Amino acid sequence: MQDLIPLTTYDRFIRTLKSSFLKEDNPINTPRITGILFAQPDNFTKEEILSGKDYFNIRSGKAIDLFCIGYTPDQWTFDPKIFNDLRQHFEKTTTWKYSGSVELVLFNTYYDQKEATVKLDFSDALAIDLKKARDEKLITSVGEIFEKIFTIAESISTDNPTREMSLKLIGDTGKKSILNILFNLLPKYIQDEAKKIYLYGTSDYAKQLSPQ
Numbered sequence: 001m002q003d004l005i006p007l008t009t010y011d012r013f014i015r016t017l018k019s020s021f022l023k024e025d026n027p028i029n030t031p032r033i034t035g036i037l038f039a040q041p042d043n044f045t046k047e048e049i050l051s052g053k054d055y056f057n058i059r060s061g062k063a064i065d066l067f068c069i070g071y072t073p074d075q076w077t078f079d080p081k082i083f084n085d086l087r088q089h090f091e092k093t094t095t096w097k098y099s100g101s102v103e104l105v106l107f108n109t110y111y112d113q114k115e116a117t118v119k120l121d122f123s124d125a126l127a128i129d130l131k132k133a134r135d136e137k138l139i140t141s142v143g144e145i146f147e148k149i150f151t152i153a154e155s156i157s158t159d160n161p162t163r164e165m166s167l168k169l170i171g172d173t174g175k176k177s178i179l180n181i182l183f184n185l186l187p188k189y190i191q192d193e194a195k196k197i198y199l200y201g202t203s204d205y206a207k208q209l210s211p212q
Contacts, residue, residue: 032064040078095122
């Protein structure tokens with residue numbers, strides 16, 4: 001089951017992901033992209049995300065599992081305690097830290113057939129500050145970036161889907177940036193290119209095990 005899913009417990013998170021792996025037509029050992037959306041119900045969230053949740057739910061289809069943290073499945077009521085509990089869990093199990101903004105974190109998930117469970121891989125994760133992206137005019141709306149993510153996810157076929165997602169979101173910005181420096185184009189333009197790379201680049205949020 002892939003949609004925009006309200007999430008209240010970590011156990012439900014894993015069970016839903018496991019169900020997705022077992023039900024889909026793709027080989028069970030194919031890695032998939034999963035997203036967790038941290039969006040407290042301020043005006044930005046209401047206007048940019050909650051108002052379009054029905055479409056996002058349909059549009060995401062089989063392409064991606066996207067979970068909205070802290071919202072109940074009945075009437076999409078926000079529970080701050082649930083939100084905070086899940087924030088704490090992901091911060092304890094990864095090196096990612098919540099910024100306090102409206103943040104979408106994309107990472108790879110795998111199905112471990114031997115253990116019959118889902119494994120999360122934050123070693124190539126994207127943490128996109130949606131508010132910052134709109135404020136700095138890198139996107140015009142959350143709907144725009146969601147549409148790009150859904151479209152890219154539909155065509156990804158590598159063993160590291162979040163890395164491919166990152167490269168496709170950036171496009172050939174990196175090439176342009178090098179050319180901009182070589183040909184001494186306006187610094188403002190270079191800054192805009194760098195912002196895009198910063199926004200869509202992957203980071204290693206996997207927590208390393210301490211040596212015994």
